[in-house]
Amino acid sequence: MARLRRPRRMSTIVAAHGGSGRREQPRSESQPQFAASRESMNFDADPQDEAFRTEVRRFIAALSPEIVRGKPLGYTHSRPEREAWIRALNAQGWLVPHWSRAWGGRDWTAMRRHILHDETCAAGCPEVDRIATDLVGPIIQAFGSAAQQRRYLPGILSGTEFWCQGFSEPQAGSDLSLVGTVARREGERYIVSGRKLWTTQAHLADLMFALVRVKIGNELQQGLSFLLVDMRAGGISTRPVLTLDGGHHVNEVLLEEVSVPRENLIGAEGQGWTYVRALLESERSSAAGIPHTKRDLRRLEEFASSELRHGRTMMDDPVFRAKLEQLRDELHALEFLHLRVLSATERGPRAEALGCVLKFRGAQAYQRVSELMLETLGERSIEYVPDSQRSADEAGVAAAYLFRRSATIAAGTTEIQKNMIAALALEL
Ligand SMILES: Cc1cc2nc3c(=O)[nH]c(=O)nc-3n(C[C@H](O)[C@H](O)[C@H](O)COP(=O)(O)OP(=O)(O)OC[C@H]3O[C@@H](n4cnc5c(N)ncnc54)[C@H](O)[C@@H]3O)c2cc1C
Structure with a gap:
């Protein structure tokens, strides 16, 4: 008979990968904001935001194809490709809008940061080194010495140090x-x-x-x-x-x-733990992968519109369509949650708990979209089926599905996020 593991005491999540588990005081002005900005929560479409979206699209379209070229699903950009992209973004002043002004920050709203990530992801641009820009960079600015800032921050901005x-x-x-x-x-x-x-x-x-x-x-x-x-x-x-x-x-x-x-x-x-806590909040928000799931949902819709099963497209199958609509609704809600987390005006247990919800539900949606891709393509998505007709995107479906099993583990497992929500928001 399987033995049930005795749950760990709450004290063990004090240093959990993904959060503190402690009640916190609201962040003081002198503390780093990491990815948060101080703005009220109004996510209505703003003409200035829409103009910015157009500006981002133009910027991407004007770059050479060596820097931005849509890559098939599951493609991992090489380091030189990522370096070129980092340099281009930095030259435009868009690499680290959430940093302090002294190091290139822009005081952007959460919506602007979201639009930039959304558009660059949709266009298949390489990922910047988020471990540097979102995790260690803000720590060095907030807690590092002036000498450490001079030594390490320029390498992040130029993309020369990963x-x-x-x-x-x-x-x-x-x-x-x-x-x-x-x-x-x-x-x-x-x-x-x-x-x-x-x-x-x-x-x-x-x-x-x-x-x-x-x-x-x-x-x-x-x-x-x-x-x-x-x-x-x-x-x-x-x-x-x-x-x-x-x-x-x-x-x-x-x-x-x-x-x-x-x-x-x-x-x-x-x-060290004092410095790490804010970093883990930022890591969770990034790990939710909302822009990536949005991009993949569009690919899924393309597959489902052309893939025939029993004489009709998958999109015309009401059962499949219901699953797809459910995912789309979930993603829509998660996008708002992402903006809410990014624009939180105060830190504290409830804000941190929202980040945990975003992380684990976002990771599940990221897995779900690749499950539905697998279901759409059926055996054609399995690597060993010889099929010269397969598109590069289709060839990446099985690999993406397999790799994404890790999404609910990396940056703090789902069980840990739930423990933290219980402690932080439900006070259990
Ligand atoms: C793709 C990937 C990339 C990663 N990248 C990095 C990285 O760059 N740097 C880095 O430092 N780490 C990285 N990690 C590690 C990641 O943070 C850990 O895998 C994760 O925090 C879980 O820790 P663990 O693997 O030791 O599992 P364990 O902590 O041993 O957990 C094993 C199982 O027990 C459950 N469990 C553990 N404690 C509790 C509890 N108190 N209550 C209920 N259930 C519990 C867990 O949910 C899990 O299911 C990465 C992991 C993956 C998969």
């Missing part, structure tokens, strides 16, 4: 309080040893921001520290971890006696 996030380990994923990577303090350096797992794009990254535990003499600190590590340093080896689709997206990173200057520590030793 980042990876070294939080998860074999024994620490949902519960990051179990991080075991040790940074032994020796004079002006830390000697870092440990093993990071599931590290997205570590094989492409120049730098990693890592959660570590500082050791001074024989004493291991309880609190986590936030350390910037050069991936080219001696003692670092990266091994691919292939995902269900057979793709190389994530890695195992071994750190063996890696020497890191003490000046690479962000803020104070043992205070």
Whole structure:
């Protein structure tokens, strides 16, 4: 008989991958806003927003096809393609509108940021390095020294330095309080040893921001520290971890006696979790993948309008159509939720809980759209069926379906999001 696992105590989600689980005070003015802006919640179509949408479309259309070329479903842009896109966006002043003005921020509304992401995604533009622009960049601005800002932010803006996030380990994923990577303090350096797992794009990254535990003499600190590590340093080896689709997206990173200057520590030793909490909120919002699901819904509608089953298109099948309409309605609601989360005027338990709802429902919608694509194409979506007539998009359907099983795990699992909603919003 299967044994039921005793639920972990609430204290274990205090350091959960995806949030704090603690009651928070509203954010003070001096704290970073990350992806949030201060605006009232009015999502009616505004002529200025529509004009901006047109401007974005013109901008994309004017770029050379080397930078923007719609790629088939499941295509992973190469690093040079992404670098060219980052440079083009930065030259236009649109790479980091949510950053502080001193570093290129634009004080945009949530709607503007949403429109830019929506349009670039719909056009099949490469992804910028969101790990850099949305996660570590704001942390360095808010908590890094002036020297750290001068050293690291220009590389993000020019696209010359890519980042990876070294939080998860074999024994620490949902519960990051179990991080075991040790940074032994020796004079002006830390000697870092440990093993990071599931590290997205570590094989492409120049730098990693890592959660570590500082050791001074024989004493291991309880609190986590936030350390910037050069991936080219001696003692670092990266091994691919292939995902269900057979793709190389994530890695195992071994750190063996890696020497890191003490000046690479962000803020104070043992205070890493304070800096990470806002980062995880931003990560959740990004991981919901709403613009990607919208783009794929359009592809699904194209497939369903041409794919014949029992003498009629899938779109004319009322049962299939009902499923599609349900997904479209869900996505519409999620888009508003996304805007609501992005434009939250105050932080606090309820706002954080909304981000958790967005993350897990968004990830489910992202999976659902590829399930319906699979259903539409049937056996034609299975890779090993030899069929020279298949379009490149169709060929990517099975791989996308398989990879997206991870969407409800990455950036905090669905179970963890539900635990957090229970604690933060329902006070259970
Ligand atoms: C594609 C992908 C990319 C990723 N990229 C990165 C990255 O770049 N950097 C990084 O640091 N990490 C990354 N991760 C790791 C990711 O954050 C973790 O996989 C995730 O937080 C879950 O941790 P875990 O894998 O250790 O699972 P575990 O924490 O071991 O969980 C195993 C199962 O137990 C459940 N569970 C755990 N605790 C509880 C609880 N308290 N209550 C109820 N259920 C619970 C979980 O929901 C899950 O179903 C990535 C993961 C994936 C799949």
